[in-house]
Amino acid sequence: MKIIDGKAISASVRKTLIGRAADFEKKYGRKVGLSVVKVGANPASEVYVRNKILACEEVGVKSFSYNLPEEVSERELLELIDALNDADDVDGILVQLPLPSHINEKKILARITPEKDADGFHAVNAGGLMLGLPCTKPCTPAGIIELIKSTGETIAGKNAVVVGRSNIVGKPCAMLLLAENATVTICHSKTSDLASFTRRADILVAAVGIKQFVTGDMVKDGAIVIDVGMNRNEGKLYGDVDFASVSKKASYITPVPGGVGPMTVTMLLKNTVESAFRCKEN
Numbered sequence: 001m002k003i004i005d006g007k008a009i010s011a012s013v014r015k016t017l018i019g020r021a022a023d024f025e026k027k028y029g030r031k032v033g034l035s036v037v038k039v040g041a042n043p044a045s046e047v048y049v050r051n052k053i054l055a056c057e058e059v060g061v062k063s064f065s066y067n068l069p070e071e072v073s074e075r076e077l078l079e080l081i082d083a084l085n086d087a088d089d090v091d092g093i094l095v096q097l098p099l100p101s102h103i104n105e106k107k108i109l110a111r112i113t114p115e116k117d118a119d120g121f122h123a124v125n126a127g128g129l130m131l132g133l134p135c136t137k138p139c140t141p142a143g144i145i146e147l148i149k150s151t152g153e154t155i156a157g158k159n160a161v162v163v164g165r166s167n168i169v170g171k172p173c174a175m176l177l178l179a180e181n182a183t184v185t186i187c188h189s190k191t192s193d194l195a196s197f198t199r200r201a202d203i204l205v206a207a208v209g210i211k212q213f214v215t216g217d218m219v220k221d222g223a224i225v226i227d228v229g230m231n232r233n234e235g236k237l238y239g240d241v242d243f244a245s246v247s248k249k250a251s252y253i254t255p256v257p258g259g260v261g262p263m264t265v266t267m268l269l270k271n272t273v274e275s276a277f278r279c280k281e282n
């Protein structure tokens with residue numbers, strides 16, 4: 001069994017991005033800019049947002065940080081997005097999810113101009129992914145594909161099983177694996193006899209949000225296992241995969257932490273730098 005080192009793979013992608021961001025600055029006289037909008041004080045969001053801002057610094061992307069109070073109105077948030085959509089020095093906009101319940105998340109995501117949608121959550125980008133058009137891809141799924149490719153194994157023709165059907169991870173991940181010519185199955189909380197599906201997976205993506213949910217008996221010998229879980233319990237981070245039992249079966253496995261997480265942040269920066277160039281060149 002080999003560990004897929006998300007930190008190391010991230011570091012090498014970030015090295016390329018440092019060069020790209022510097023090229024942008026030289027050519028256009030300003031840094032690539034990413035606006036990071038956080039509402040309220042969700043503890044997990046605090047950590048994610050901090051990591052995203054630190055990664056901007058590392059790569060040479062200017063971050064514009066907005067920490068709005070929990071009580072901010074939907075209208076105020078929409079007005080901020082309008083301003084960021086119009087700002088010449090902003091190439092990417094990210095609104096950290098989840099948002100407080102009085103704010104309509106769908107409405108907020110729809111307001112971000114698709115060209116600056118660093119997360120790839122806008123319907124235009126989601127639709128582009130579905131149709132195979134050039135589009136911004138959601139960061140976690142894009143990172144997952146990079147991690148799988150880093151093994152050197154081919155994806156085409158493999159049975160890929162994605163457990164989880166969220167708009168952020170499961171659905172787009174399935175579309176990206178399909179684009180790589182895998183045979184893709186999406187499983188979810190209503191799937192009956194889940195293990196009968198996961199046991200057939202050459203590539204297994206666990207994105208259920210339940211601590212150590214996938215156990216060794218559910219995994220095929222030699223499978224590539226990607227653990228998207230970020231389950232916090234008494235200050236410790238756990239994946240959706242039971243590492244101890246699954247690592248005995250898998251050929252490759254991502255650890256938590258240090259697997260998918262760092263790649264997600266790196267793909268966010270990649271999306272932002274690419275958006276910046278695309279906006280200038282088109």
Ligand code: GUN
Pocket residue numbers: 094095096097098119139140168264
């Ligand atoms: N919340 C959990 N994951 C994500 C993500 O990838 N992007 C944003 N904006 N919010 C999230």
